[in-house]
Amino acid sequence: MIDVGESTLLLAGAVGTVLVSVLLLGRAMIGPTMQDRVIALNVIGSNAVIVIALLAAAFAEPAFLDIALVYALLNFLMSVAISKFTVERGGVL
């Protein structure tokens, strides 16, 4: 069983990462270009993988890692789709 102190530490890390994501929303809001927004979203997605992994460790639930795996595999799809769309002006889609 995981020590209480350790799980608190992991949760604190998760909270910190979430706060960074909240700050990143500022970049997504003000832009100014669409590329800024895409990169902000990509970083938020990577943060999501980290937060989920930390939560899996903090709650001692290895099953949660499945979801981190889904994001790790699929997160780039979202970024690639949006970037291609902005670069090619929809010519690809």
Added chain:
Amino acid sequence: MIEALFARYNYVVFALLLGIGLYIVIDDENLVKKVIGLNVFQTGIFLFFITVAVQDGAEPAVTSTGEGTFVNPLPHVLILTAIVVGVSLTALALALVVRIHEEYGSIREDVVVEVLERD
């Protein structure tokens, strides 16, 4: 009152999400954004259901003995099917948006209304 709301924080966010979703659906002229607003509204309701299912100190209901504290699995079942059905219905709504664009040349509600009145 405030304390009662504070102990029910997820439900407060549920109400906020409903309001925001409703605002997008009512106010935004762009039909695609209206569909996004519907999704926000829908997710608010998902939040309600999942919050009902939680219990302090509970674990996900993966068990072979039934001993321990578990969250209520029933709302999870309802919501996970609702998410997939929601995607299908979103796609249907988007298909209708595309069809409206073919017919009226715009996906802005005001323009569509204008075209309809002109005819």
Added chain:
Amino acid sequence: MSSRRPYVESPVIMATVRLVAPFVLTYGIFVTLHGASSPGGGFQGGVIAAAVIIMLSFAYGIDLTWEWIDKRVLVGLVGGGVALFGAIALGAVLFGGQFLEVGVYPIPEPDKYGIELVEVGIGMTVAGVVTSLFFTLARGAMPPVGEDGESGRDDEGTAATDGGTFSSEAPGSEETGGDGPVRDGPDAPEGGDRA
């Protein structure tokens, strides 16, 4: 379609997708089949498996991927999934149970494997439907029915909609068809027989 620019593929995305797609497909099948003892199930696994096709479409071009896909597989997935679910449900009646009472099948651990089979049916349906939804939305802007092909839709944003030619000869693919990697990629063995 003369207005269509030749599709310039990105080697980075193509290489990444070629690397990642088999794993995503494997993972989708794993999630579908492993729903009994860990989070997962047909709904999730089907969506993840469908994401493979969407990935390929972004890497190699939507029209090419659409041509590469066997439409019968797609129809088979969509219809076969629901039919499999229904067949399992009705088959229980044949063995003396009630509708959907999978415990009566004369196989070892009928409950568990019956549930798995139902999950596979759900996964097939969801994967097929999500894939076809994506292609229906992303491919061809259909002209209004009963009018001639192009006049209905060239008023606005042809640059944005020219991926949408629905002609069966798909001229877009001829332009890029000469490039080796474009053809090779979607012909890679994974993803074809998802059922």
Added chain:
Amino acid sequence: MITPIEAGLLVFIVATAVMTALLRDVLAAIIVFGGYSLGMAILWIVLQAPDVGLTEAAVGAGVMTVLFLATIARTTRLTGLEATTVDVNLPAAALCVVFVLAVLTTVPALPAVGAGPGENPAFGEISEYYVEEAYDDTHVENVVTAVLVAYRGFDTFGEATVVFAAGVGVLAVLRRGVFE
């Protein structure tokens, strides 16, 4: 009591929802909506719903954004890169505030977040039965799957049919040229 991680996630979710409402550019709204979906998936995990989190992760990261993109690729000419926000429509906003207040008045009647059996009517005999008997009845450890397919299989059959029907419906709306 609210934990810091929940507080942070709820702030994130409400912020993304408000940004979705305010951003004028559709593409920007779609991008922010992707972020909203990410936050929601993490929230489901915090609320101990990994099945729902997995679904939201697969759908939000893989499919939803792409469907929206496909739609605006066919219907919208990109306006440019300016990041203007929409003007808040005050009557509509007031209506929504009234709606939120009306919903909020019902909230104190609900059980507190995290209330267990006894205080929370959602935990009735049925959910207890599911948790305790699912493995014996179905030999499936994940109770969510057991309920999904075994106890409520008829319901799920209907859901699968709805998904199927939505696929058919999209084909009917955009009918020609897809399955040529």
